[in-house]
Amino acid sequence: MIPYGRQDIREEDIEAVVNVLRSDFLTQGPKVPEFEDRVAARVGARHAVAVNSATSALHIACLALGLGPGDWLWTTPITFVASANCGLYCGASVDFVDIDPLTWNMSVTALRAKLEDAQRSARLPKIVVPVHLCGQSTDQEAIRELSREFGFSVIEDAAHAVGATHNGEPVGSCRWSDITVLSFHPVKVITTGEGGVALTNDAAVAERLRMLRSHGITRNADHFQDAGADALDGAPDGDSKAAAWYYEQQLLGFNYRITDLLAALGLSQLERLDEYVGRRNQIAGRYDGALAGMPLQLPHVTEGNVSAFHLYVVRSTADRRAIFDDLRAAGIAVNLHYMPVHLQPYYRKLGFCRGQFPEAEAYARTAISLPIYPTLSDEDFDFVVSSLRTALGHA
Ligand SMILES: *Cc1c(COP(=O)(O)O)cnc(C)c1O
DSSP, X not given: OXXXXXXXXXXXXXXXXHHHHTSSOSBSSXXXXXXXXXXXXXXXXXXXXXXXXXXXXXXXXXXXXXXXXXXXXXXXXXSOTHHHHHHHHTTOEEEEOOBOTTTXXXXXXXXXXXXXXXXXXXXXXXXXXXXXXXXXXXXXXXXXXXXXXXXXXXXXXXXXXXXXXXXTEETTSOTTSSEEEEEOOTTSSSOOSSOEEEEESOHHHHHHHHHHHBTTEEOOGGGOOOOGGGXXXXXXXXXXXXXXXXXXXXXXXXXXXXXXXXXXXXXXXXXXXXXXXXXXXXXXXXXXXXXXXXXXXXXXXXXXXXXXXXXXXXXXXXXXXXXXXXXXXXXXXXXXXXXXXXXXXXXXXXXXXXXXXXXXXXXXXXEEEEOOOTTOOHHHHHHHHHHHHHHHHHO
């Protein structure tokens, strides 16, 4: 089968991981902070907190921004379930904003209309999670303006958009958001096997993210609360210095840490980020040319955006199921990204139903993700294009 996406692991990646295996630290050693510093520098954010998945990053991002019971988190229905589940993890309620029919990202027009409604009923969201679908940034300036007007925080789910830029600004710089989350799952642009990062420019938010990643514990003397009685004789007491064994749990956190093995893989992969994004854009450009004239809606990259092209999605008004099954039968593992989250059984039980987000539902009835990854061969590319042409002829 030709997959829709796959990782590219080279000898230098293997060597980087083996070197850690031979070193003193498999986890909580020097590679994690080195990886964090390199990611932060690459995207121009002040702080990076690396964790074991983007899902974990979304969870602690919500907690770090104070999301809890009684609050609302809004996201797009066309995303992976993790973008919405993070709100439920915190005991908050989740709602969705319909998509733009051209970019397939959260519609800013629909967001404004929904915010105006929510204001009337005093149910404004605490957090909005725009998702950079396929690797193309949402209109972050417009969403930032709305966040100021209506008083919500913004977490960018940039799981698809590692290496993308928006109006010259690298996705992840958090210029127009509070936190940005990246994923390093093997199908994404660069990988650590499993892994993710939360980026922010706010030092206090970064400190909370670090604590939440590791049991709610801090070893930073500047942040000790000096719990007194419980700290016993090792405790910092006014000016006195803490004993070497002293730490404080101040929040209820988790073990969401990434390992040094995975951080070393990430460091090695990061070296090739530009190459990967370049190659993905090259393949996307070739698809654009080869598919022009076929009865398909092709990806629209808005002026000012450079997409990371994690996904290359086309929409067909002909029988999508028949086209999909034909391509699968030909050995091409096309996919759908995504079934609308609000129509998942778990979300239906929360009260969501068909018809609530018509653009998202229309998208999900017509979309097909075609193979796109750096090592996709020209031969396989040509086979995908000819198979799609044949399938469209049948449909
Ligand atoms: C992959 C993905 C996630 C979750 O990433 P993990 O690292 O697998 O937890 C979240 N949001 C979106 C949009 C994704 O595609």
